[in-house]
Amino acid sequence: MTRICTFVGLIVPLLLVAGCAKSDTSPQASPPGNANAPASQASEPENSSIQPDASQEEVSELAQDIAIGLPGPAWENLTGIDDQQHSLKDLSAANAVAVVFTCNHCPVAEAYEDRLVQLAKDYKDKGVELVAINVNNLEADKLPAMKERAAAKGFDFQYLYDPSQEIGRAYSATVTPHVFLLDKDRKVVYMGAIDDNQDTAAVTKHHLRDAIDAVLAGQTPATATTQQFGCSIQYD
Amino acid sequence: MIDRWRQIARWLLLGAAAVSWLCAGCTHGGAEEDAGSPAASHRADLKLAVVDRDKYDAVIESHRGQVVLVDFWATWCMPCVQQFSHTVEVAMRFGSQGLVVVSVSCDEPTNPLPVVEFLRKKQAAGITNFISQFGGSPRSMEEFDISSGALPHYKLYDRAGRQRYTFELDSKAKDQFTLQDVDAAIERLLAE
Numbered sequence: 001m002t003r004i005c006t007f008v009g010l011i012v013p014l015l016l017v018a019g020c021a022k023s024d025t026s027p028q029a030s031p032p033g034n035a036n037a038p039a040s041q042a043s044e045p046e047n048s049s050i051q052p053d054a055s056q057e058e059v060s061e062l063a064q065d066i067a068i069g070l071p072g073p074a075w076e077n078l079t080g081i082d083d084q085q086h087s088l089k090d091l092s093a094a095n096a097v098a099v100v101f102t103c104n105h106c107p108v109a110e111a112y113e114d115r116l117v118q119l120a121k122d123y124k125d126k127g128v129e130l131v132a133i134n135v136n137n138l139e140a141d142k143l144p145a146m147k148e149r150a151a152a153k154g155f156d157f158q159y160l161y162d163p164s165q166e167i168g169r170a171y172s173a174t175v176t177p178h179v180f181l182l183d184k185d186r187k188v189v190y191m192g193a194i195d196d197n198q199d200t201a202a203v204t205k206h207h208l209r210d211a212i213d214a215v216l217a218g219q220t221p222a223t224a225t226t227q228q229f230g231c232s233i234q235y236d
Numbered sequence: 237m238i239d240r241w242r243q244i245a246r247w248l249l250l251g252a253a254a255v256s257w258l259c260a261g262c263t264h265g266g267a268e269e270d271a272g273s274p275a276a277s278h279r280a281d282l283k284l285a286v287v288d289r290d291k292y293d294a295v296i297e298s299h300r301g302q303v304v305l306v307d308f309w310a311t312w313c314m315p316c317v318q319q320f321s322h323t324v325e326v327a328m329r330f331g332s333q334g335l336v337v338v339s340v341s342c343d344e345p346t347n348p349l350p351v352v353e354f355l356r357k358k359q360a361a362g363i364t365n366f367i368s369q370f371g372g373s374p375r376s377m378e379e380f381d382i383s384s385g386a387l388p389h390y391k392l393y394d395r396a397g398r399q400r401y402t403f404e405l406d407s408k409a410k411d412q413f414t415l416q417d418v419d420a421a422i423e424r425l426l427a428e
Contacts, residue, residue, distance in 0.1 A: 065408070107312040108372070172407045174384040193385075197373050199344075227374035231313055232386035232405040235412055 066172045068189065068224045072099065072182040073170035078133070078160040081147045086131075086160055088186065095127035096215045097182040098208060100194070101173040102132050104149050105140040106231035109176040111198045113153050116177075119209065120157040128212055130157040135168035136176070136234045168233055175230035181211050181221070189215055192226030282356055286345050287366035289379045295338060295364065300397050302336045303425045305418070308382060308389040310342040310372060311350045316388040320358050322415045326422060327363045333426045334395070337363040340380065342387060344371040390418055394425045401425075 066073070074088040091097055100116060102109045120130040132155070134141055143161045150159050162168065171180055181190035190211035195203045211221035287295070296304055307323040309316035320339075327337035339360065341351045345367050355365055370376040374385065382389045384404050392401040401421045403413045 105314065169407050174386045174405050174407050178385070193374050196375075227377045228385040229374040229377050230385065232315060232388070233407065235405070235407060
């Protein structure tokens with residue numbers, strides 16, 4: 001314990017600023033709801049996500065549907081914050097497409113918004129398209145809220161809404177943010193986290209940028225999958 | 237002799253430094269050590285300790301003969317916050333039948349105050365509360381085998397210490413798990 005606390009104490013000065021920032025995003029303001037009725041979850045008891053020792057099975061199950069080297073599922077006619085319909089096939093000129101499942105309500109997704117804006121800016125001239133997709137149907141996440149957030153943050157990339165949630169399920173997206181990088185042939189070459197820490201100051205590995213750089217250099221990303229991390233996507 | 241005193245003085249200095257680090261790092265952590273300090277007396281009922289995988293495994297192991305429910309959560313996770321009352325409630329409801337409840341927060345161990353405040357508000361002193369050493373990072377998910385990377389995530393261990401159920405988001409499932417499903421699994425394992 002002392003060792004851990006000493007360690008903690010040592011890094012406190014470094015992370016103080018980050019810590020303060022984070023306490024702002026902790027949902028003290030969001031009142032705990034009814035314990036027995038999580039709004040986002042279906043109430044029927046029949047449920048395939050309850051699996052004895054589920055973790056291993058789930059990994060293999062997901063691997064069949066979405067995997068490195070397989071084509072990235074194509075979306076069609078999803079409404080964007082510009083009220084236009086967008087499809088993956090519209091981006092045929094792009095050298096790579098980074099698909100990021102994100103949303104408004106999640107503090108982790110929010111923590112990554114500036115990074116996405118910067119990433120889109122940095123790679124715009126290199127033929128990389130960043131496409132953010134929200135599949136959550138919470139009021140705070142729906143199209144009007146998406147437009148507001150995009151305007152406030154200056155999103156200079158597509159931000160699409162799929163209320164059917166089908167594209168999220170097709171990608172087996174579990175959290176916001178959860179990223180999938182498609183190469184020139186629209187095959188999945190990287191999936192997982194944007195980087196290794198929601199706290200910008202603590203990031204040591206820029207997974208998505210590294211993967212994009214590899215694709216642009218005609219190489220295979222050295223790291224193809226990382227552990228995604230964030231708020232559960234609220235599948236209806 | 238003088239050298240020896242010097243050595244002792246050095247250790248005392250080191251000790252003082254360590255204590256100040258402790259204060260800086262863990263004042264709000266409610267780490268075991270601070271329960272006795274006057275400043276912490278108002279929250280002496282609640283303990284929050286930093287946990288890594290080894291310590292976590294030892295905790296599970298120490299509850300052989302009991303069923304253990306672990307709730308992985310975070311203050312930034314909306315459904316976690318909504319469902320936490322249930323976690324506290326099952327501890328009371330099934331405690332006498334042999335259920336032990338553990339919570340592992342995936343918030344930053346460097347900033348545990350929001351976690352402590354939340355746990356106190358939820359009157360969670362009756363359960364064993366931890367905060368992941370790896371905080372809100374992918375590393376926490378890896379350490380604790382949360383492959384979806386999504387919270388809340390529950391693990392349920394039987395009386396022999398074997399992990400028997402996991403409850404987490406499944407993007408392929410038609411319906412997501414409910415707290416009734418968690419309760420049913422707890423009752424099943426308690427009855428074994």
